[in-house]
Amino acid sequence: MPSPLISVVIPAYDQRKQLADCLDSLLAQSFDDVEVLVVADRSPECPAQLVERYAARHPRVSVLRLDAAVGVGVSRNAGAAHARGEYLLFLDADHLLARDALRSFADRLGRTGPVDLLLFGHTRRHGGRDWPGGAEALLAGAGSEVFAPLDRPELLGAPALIWDRLIARAHWLQQGLTFPDGRYEEIPPVHRAMLTARRIAVLPRACVQLRRRETVHPTGSPGSSSFDIFEQYERTFALLDVLDAPTAVREALFTRMIRHYLFVFDLAGCVTRAERPRFFHRAADHHRRFQPPGHRRPTGREGVKFSLLAGGAYPAFEVAKLSHIAAGTLTGATRRR
Template sequence: MAPPLITVVLPAYDEQGQLKECLDSLLGQSFREFEIIVVQTPSEHCPERLVEAYELRDARVRVLRLDAETGIGRARMAGAAHARGQYLLFLDADHLLPEDAFEAMDARLTETGEVDVLLFGHNREYRGKVWPGNAAELLAAAGPAVFSPAERPELFGAPPLVWDRLMRSGTIPAFPDGFYEEISAVHRSLLAATRVAVLDRECVTIRPGTPCTRRAARAPATSTCSTATRAPSSCWTPSPSRPSRSPPRCARTCSPGWSGTTCSSSTCPGA
């Protein structure tokens, strides 16, 4: 059997009960040549019965059962080690994909040939609206040609999110332990790439209601985000005092409580 085009690595942390909708959006893809590796740990936030039901329902869902509760970085690395796909996509339970997302990725890869990284857009649900990701303008400006990172260094200024790109199998860097573990992996992957392309469309939606749950409920009550990195925006809770508008970046605008180079998770939605 030929290997699938895409392997989705999906840690099963599901404190907010969003994993089912994430899996449904994946299995509803119009493009069929993919697999899902769900990484199950003994954590109370990993719904064993739900994961087992999807494993029995569809042969494309494979469950990797770990015998210890690991950090999100190690869970991703464990899943990546068992991937059969030509490209890897790292997702979390609070993500949704439109049904033609993988079809669009396949079409773009047919145009570009093999690349090390395929970047694409994302959006965010916030207060009943859908807002484009903060990398939208950078991606649109990249154009249709394949390029090296040295030719477009401005892309290193995009939010360092691991779930808005495909990474070619065999090029996956290690995810370290700790908070925002994807930041170093994202930058190392891009630095090591020789062929990068952009799919100029939104392929992933991140949903609200999951402050810091991707750290498997082990994050402290207040986390920080750096103006230099514009940390992933899953770790924030909207401030009641902030007017209803697009979530600001850490490096630009936060609530009046912000000072210096960090802001608390309760005042800054990040990227």
């Protein structure tokens, strides 16, 4: 049996009962040179009967069953190990694939020839609206030609998401890419895949829709926590040392790292009140350790947050946040009058 062009790997964690819609969006695609691997572990969030029904009705869907509750990362690793496609696409239950997205991938690859990575855009669906995914300007500025990562280091400043790119399975295997334990497990393989790629192309189109307000981590491995994010970025910066990465790459990844820490720190439900001082000081330690020479902080309020983090000024950071919230509440009250 010939290998399909694309293997789609989906861990069957269905916390919000959205997996059926995700699978329907895949099966409605006009392009059918694809296999869909649904990885079902023993987690209570895994709807075993649902995935079995889809596999029974649709020849392109197969189910890989795991004997324990292992989390998203291990499930993705298992799916990638069983995939046969030339390219890997990792999705979650709360993703929808845009109409004819697979055809767009195939057409773009037909123009570029084989690449290690094909990057594309995404949107977030919340409150009845589609919100941009955050990397549109970077993708639009990449141009139509195939490039190497050092040609476009600014792309390393985009969020480290595994589901807004195709990865050549040969590249995945050659680099020994895997998802580590813990939350935010996308960070190391996404960055290693980018940094070791020889040929990267961009499809400047939103091809995946995320049906969450924010990119909250779906399900980590047993025992995982929000503090796992620090170890994941340590893996990335250790790789930069091995590769002797230039300053432009370090700058892009440093800014991305600090933005990610501040995002997680402020996102409801990620860091408890009791954990906030410890999380802040871990982030401040990474700021000191990994800041590249000549780093220029962002402007505006974001720059103030960078500066307070750099100084380890946790009380001042919290006061500044409360002051901003109060100012926003006052402004909103004034506007309602």
